Amino acid sequence: MKTALDKARQDPESMKARILTVARRIFGDYGYHGTTTRMIAQEVGIDVSTLHYHWGDKKGLYEAVVLDINKDLGQSLRDVERMIHGKPLGERLAISIDVMTDYLFEHPEIANLILHRYFGRTREEAVQEIQVPEFTVDMARSMNLIRNQKEPTPRALLEVLAVVNGIYNFVSGEVFFRSIVHVDREVYITQVKEVLKFILIPAFVQREDKGDPGPA
């Protein structure tokens, strides 16, 4: 079955797809309440009524954006999982950090949207959820933080969250952080990857070297 989202993706030049693309960026930058349908319409270069014609109300569009981003992020994570399969822990982490950081810097709206949903609230109730729980469990498994078929422990999940949040933060915080460290975008991205690997890898490797299987 083709969903509305699928259809919008089919032809990236279709009005529906163009609106969705702009909506991702604006919702990511300004959050749900900080975004007006007029801002999106203006950016696309259309009338608001055209936007409503294609996507219904604001909440509907926002939910489409969230679903769209879930899809993209899920795909990326599966790609990474394939790349690191069978490699030793330190390498798995290094590759994951490199690849996911590059990917998210190319699509910062994804990190923006996720962080808005982590940390912010909305006056509307029951807006579509980001599938963070599922993704987190998958990653915990991929990091070998889960023994056998058992449920991941809270500790293992928190460790994964700490890792991925580190990436989201530096991507979404680029504008703000670059104003602190005074480097251009290219240098910033390079240094972020170095810092993330410097901080995130040793703890896990050290624990494994000790023969400690971790919190699983």
Added chain:
Amino acid sequence: MKTALDKARQDPESMKARILTVARRIFGDYGYHGTTTRMIAQEVGIDVSTLHYHWGDKKGLYEAVVLDINKDLGQSLRDVERMIHGKPLGERLAISIDVMTDYLFEHPEIANLILHRYFGRTREEAVQEIQVPEFTVDMARSMNLIRNQKEPTPRALLEVLAVVNGIYNFVSGEVFFRSIVHVDREVYITQVKEVLKFILIPAFVQREDKGDPGPA
């Protein structure tokens, strides 16, 4: 000179102070655009016009909130700095993480507000800044990541940001993350501190042990 903020702090039962306290929480939860002056007024139990009478327009109140939080956070950081003075690196980090995490879990609006300003944008221009740059440099110094009197390197600043962001994230993300890991608040806080120390300390200690003075 007494500022309006000082006056509001004098008597925490004063209307002005009560409004400020509630405003901190609501702005932290919903962000600038997600918050309405009516929400704040209702929470305080007063009419909107009373709010405007004391704090002027919405932007003015928001700026007061940011200044107030800057003050609180700056004070806490100075407290921590005194506690860790002269101790070895690993211990300095462990104490900082424990103390700051506890403090922020008691005042989550601080972490909320900071993250909103890191990652979000506002349609209004020129809203008062969080003094993150200053704080970050201070912490870099306190973590001995700065050699002599020299300017901190971008690398050192990014390392500090990684550390503090880790804390902010788990505090502000409590509601969301706890829904993933299924633990109560008390367990969550304990585990967060353990995970943060587990991940953040080894990298820095390892580098020091190698005689590598770090990015300074």
Added chain:
DNA sequence: AAATTGTTCCATCTAATGATTGAAGCATTG
């Protein structure tokens, strides 16, 4: 106690925002 000043609320205004309507344009099909 009268006068002054400070505080609060109700009613109301204005602007912004979400949303719809109906007409016009354009393509597709019978």
Added chain:
DNA sequence: CAATGCTTCAATCATTAGATGGAACAATTT
């Protein structure tokens, strides 16, 4: 090409949100 359906926009409506004026009340001063 006439009829149909799809897409777009200008105009407009309804609701919400920021803000204010003035009356009522309370506190303070004289």
